[in-house]
Amino acid sequence: MQGTVAQPRAAIVSVGNELLYGETVDTNAAWLGRWLGELGITVVRRFTVGDRRADIDEALERALEAADLVILSGGLGPTPDDLTKSVVADHFGLGLVVVDSVVRRLEEHFRAGGYDEVPPLSLGQAELPEGAIPLRNPSGTAPGILLSRDRARIVLLPGVPHELRDIAAGDLADELDAWLGPESRHRAHHRVIHTTGLAETSLAQRLEPRLQALGREMTGGVDLAYLPDLRGVDLRFTLAGGTAQEAAERFDRLLGALDDVLGPWRFEGESGDIADALSVALRARGWRLAVAESCTGGLVGKRLTDRPGASDVFVGGVIAYDDAVKVDLLGVDRERLERDGAVSEAVARQLAKGVAERLGVETGVGVTGVAGPGGGSDEKPVGTVWISTAVQGDVEVTLHRFAGDREAVRERAAQAALASLYRRLTATSGSD
Amino acid sequence: MQGTVAQPRAAIVSVGNELLYGETVDTNAAWLGRWLGELGITVVRRFTVGDRRADIDEALERALEAADLVILSGGLGPTPDDLTKSVVADHFGLGLVVVDSVVRRLEEHFRAGGYDEVPPLSLGQAELPEGAIPLRNPSGTAPGILLSRDRARIVLLPGVPHELRDIAAGDLADELDAWLGPESRHRAHHRVIHTTGLAETSLAQRLEPRLQALGREMTGGVDLAYLPDLRGVDLRFTLAGGTAQEAAERFDRLLGALDDVLGPWRFEGESGDIADALSVALRARGWRLAVAESCTGGLVGKRLTDRPGASDVFVGGVIAYDDAVKVDLLGVDRERLERDGAVSEAVARQLAKGVAERLGVETGVGVTGVAGPGGGSDEKPVGTVWISTAVQGDVEVTLHRFAGDREAVRERAAQAALASLYRRLTATSGSD
Numbered sequence: 001m002q003g004t005v006a007q008p009r010a011a012i013v014s015v016g017n018e019l020l021y022g023e024t025v026d027t028n029a030a031w032l033g034r035w036l037g038e039l040g041i042t043v044v045r046r047f048t049v050g051d052r053r054a055d056i057d058e059a060l061e062r063a064l065e066a067a068d069l070v071i072l073s074g075g076l077g078p079t080p081d082d083l084t085k086s087v088v089a090d091h092f093g094l095g096l097v098v099v100d101s102v103v104r105r106l107e108e109h110f111r112a113g114g115y116d117e118v119p120p121l122s123l124g125q126a127e128l129p130e131g132a133i134p135l136r137n138p139s140g141t142a143p144g145i146l147l148s149r150d151r152a153r154i155v156l157l158p159g160v161p162h163e164l165r166d167i168a169a170g171d172l173a174d175e176l177d178a179w180l181g182p183e184s185r186h187r188a189h190h191r192v193i194h195t196t197g198l199a200e201t202s203l204a205q206r207l208e209p210r211l212q213a214l215g216r217e218m219t220g221g222v223d224l225a226y227l228p229d230l231r232g233v234d235l236r237f238t239l240a241g242g243t244a245q246e247a248a249e250r251f252d253r254l255l256g257a258l259d260d261v262l263g264p265w266r267f268e269g270e271s272g273d274i275a276d277a278l279s280v281a282l283r284a285r286g287w288r289l290a291v292a293e294s295c296t297g298g299l300v301g302k303r304l305t306d307r308p309g310a311s312d313v314f315v316g317g318v319i320a321y322d323d324a325v326k327v328d329l330l331g332v333d334r335e336r337l338e339r340d341g342a343v344s345e346a347v348a349r350q351l352a353k354g355v356a357e358r359l360g361v362e363t364g365v366g367v368t369g370v371a372g373p374g375g376g377s378d379e380k381p382v383g384t385v386w387i388s389t390a391v392q393g394d395v396e397v398t399l400h401r402f403a404g405d406r407e408a409v410r411e412r413a414a415q416a417a418l419a420s421l422y423r424r425l426t427a428t429s430g431s432d
Numbered sequence: 433m434q435g436t437v438a439q440p441r442a443a444i445v446s447v448g449n450e451l452l453y454g455e456t457v458d459t460n461a462a463w464l465g466r467w468l469g470e471l472g473i474t475v476v477r478r479f480t481v482g483d484r485r486a487d488i489d490e491a492l493e494r495a496l497e498a499a500d501l502v503i504l505s506g507g508l509g510p511t512p513d514d515l516t517k518s519v520v521a522d523h524f525g526l527g528l529v530v531v532d533s534v535v536r537r538l539e540e541h542f543r544a545g546g547y548d549e550v551p552p553l554s555l556g557q558a559e560l561p562e563g564a565i566p567l568r569n570p571s572g573t574a575p576g577i578l579l580s581r582d583r584a585r586i587v588l589l590p591g592v593p594h595e596l597r598d599i600a601a602g603d604l605a606d607e608l609d610a611w612l613g614p615e616s617r618h619r620a621h622h623r624v625i626h627t628t629g630l631a632e633t634s635l636a637q638r639l640e641p642r643l644q645a646l647g648r649e650m651t652g653g654v655d656l657a658y659l660p661d662l663r664g665v666d667l668r669f670t671l672a673g674g675t676a677q678e679a680a681e682r683f684d685r686l687l688g689a690l691d692d693v694l695g696p697w698r699f700e701g702e703s704g705d706i707a708d709a710l711s712v713a714l715r716a717r718g719w720r721l722a723v724a725e726s727c728t729g730g731l732v733g734k735r736l737t738d739r740p741g742a743s744d745v746f747v748g749g750v751i752a753y754d755d756a757v758k759v760d761l762l763g764v765d766r767e768r769l770e771r772d773g774a775v776s777e778a779v780a781r782q783l784a785k786g787v788a789e790r791l792g793v794e795t796g797v798g799v800t801g802v803a804g805p806g807g808g809s810d811e812k813p814v815g816t817v818w819i820s821t822a823v824q825g826d827v828e829v830t831l832h833r834f835a836g837d838r839e840a841v842r843e844r845a846a847q848a849a850l851a852s853l854y855r856r857l858t859a860t861s862g863s864d
Contacts, residue, residue: 021469022463025462033451046452297737301753306729319750324747328790329790359760
């Protein structure tokens, strides 16, 4: 492909009865929308049709009316209900021809699987519309297909999500690069910053005046998106055009100027998971962690063990759901518990301290609160959560009021517990 | 609405830039596909367009060509980028008129929120296309809208998923019932049976020969779908046509004849969550439960406390991730642990027994295994998990080999732990 496209527009055609009937959620179309957006290509229309020739053909026609780039996904398999390739060929009056490079790839694939030859049904996957280019599928047998007609590009991708993504990130990305031209002013560069502990609006109230004050030299051309979920808010900075190197330098300068307003809410870590960031911070000090959970019921432990990385820093802990467990296993004072209630500063303090001492580790985290929907009172409404952290015997306790239903309160409480200890460790280490 | 529609076809128009750009995955369209399918209405086409008048109008036109029922979702809010209602009215040459019942509902909504009057921007939500019927939105301010033009029905729903579902399951279901007619031969009746512990293929190998043997009188017209996830397989039996009463009788007879092949894998409970079923079984005996988790790291406790229901039967437990915790808190024999390893029958046995004794409750569950990706060996590959249950001091231990990645192994292990105790409680109670 060659030449530069002024303002590229894409349409997506998703093929499959299972999509219409709702048996499958179309995550491919959403993924393609984000991926194309990063290349500076705007998706302007999506069509979803079943496995019927006439319906696929009509959607292709409409898509070509609306866009320069049409991506069809699904219906590329070897069985008779896979119609997409044949419909596209017929639409443009093209025959299907066997492409040798695809035959060889199929032979390799099936030999590696212990077959002597390619099964006849699968050999059909080497047939492409005349003039089309195969796009390598590293993980499956159906190649992607690229067809150029005048200024338009038509791309066929298999519906299996990881195959679609592998082809897109591989051969298709190269072809689209060539199509968009090397100096594309549309290409988007991103930098994502993870934060936790501040709501989207509070973050914006801190960030937006600073961005205003920094002026156009610093912020010109940079878009900022707030991406919130129950665990925190990711900040996605986007800059269109230029090289990756230039963008990285712009992002570095801008984030340097935002450092103090993002302050303690920002955390490091590629995965964006505060549990990973906490594991790294503990490992750096050679410290271990134990948890004492009441209202989260095991969620903090689950989060720490979701990935294998925490096994050398996380020893375990106690799910102290019932008050008797708090007293028996963690040494919480029974009189204090009866006087102040389980959701109280004093009990929270004893949870973190008790579990760290009992298990003989340097740090502990405690959580006790009202997750709801029942159990709230005027004084301690649903969402009231005390979080405690113990670091070498020194305990800090904070009171939170989390919004949302039971799941939201528990997710936010677990996140805040992990973040509280992370902040203590990174603040005292002098970094950030 | 009146009359009966022969073979109803639906088209869905999803409106919103966020869908095209992939910032939001269109779960509404999939949900509507399933929901309409249950009413006997087939979705034949889906269109996704951005917040542009011309694009919404064109999609509406195409949708009306393809279907009798067109559902537009999204773009019903009070702000200027919410265009759907206005486009639909213009499309049919209809003015917008204020509907008093909606005004009153808005007044109630805002009064409950502490406002003296409805904000002017929100008052616009009381304007409907002439002749349209408002569909009650129990949880938001934008009502659904139903418009009848000749034989076609056009429905507008807000894009917020829970609002869309509430309206569909409420007023819209009634209107579609009337449209389809009371004796619809398309209406589908369902019975869902929850199972856990057998893979989809193993279930099918048991069920399909029996279904064959039962013959058409028993199985005629009944469709069976296997719906697997990490926690088990739901069986959805579907029967089209007839009354709900007739279908219930057919299902009862059929399931009675399948009782012995479904055997212990079936479990009761509306939510389909074995944690709920276990809570009910414990409560029936007045017993309590404690957990001792190694590789699941808190997941079993989290599952038991996801819903508020378990608080009277679940006391908590120990996350014994590190071996020292197994020894210190649960009395696991250190020599045995060193000889057999943490992933062993002997250690599993001591986990369930130890935690139940230590916390003074009638039942205990223990889990120890290799969740991966590291830590596997020839003898104990990734996926090896020992599960133990203690019931009044009597311990049973089972060995499992779970397939999949770390998350899958942990999910399956937690599920199997809950199911193991559930089966012991329901088997000994004689209630199946």
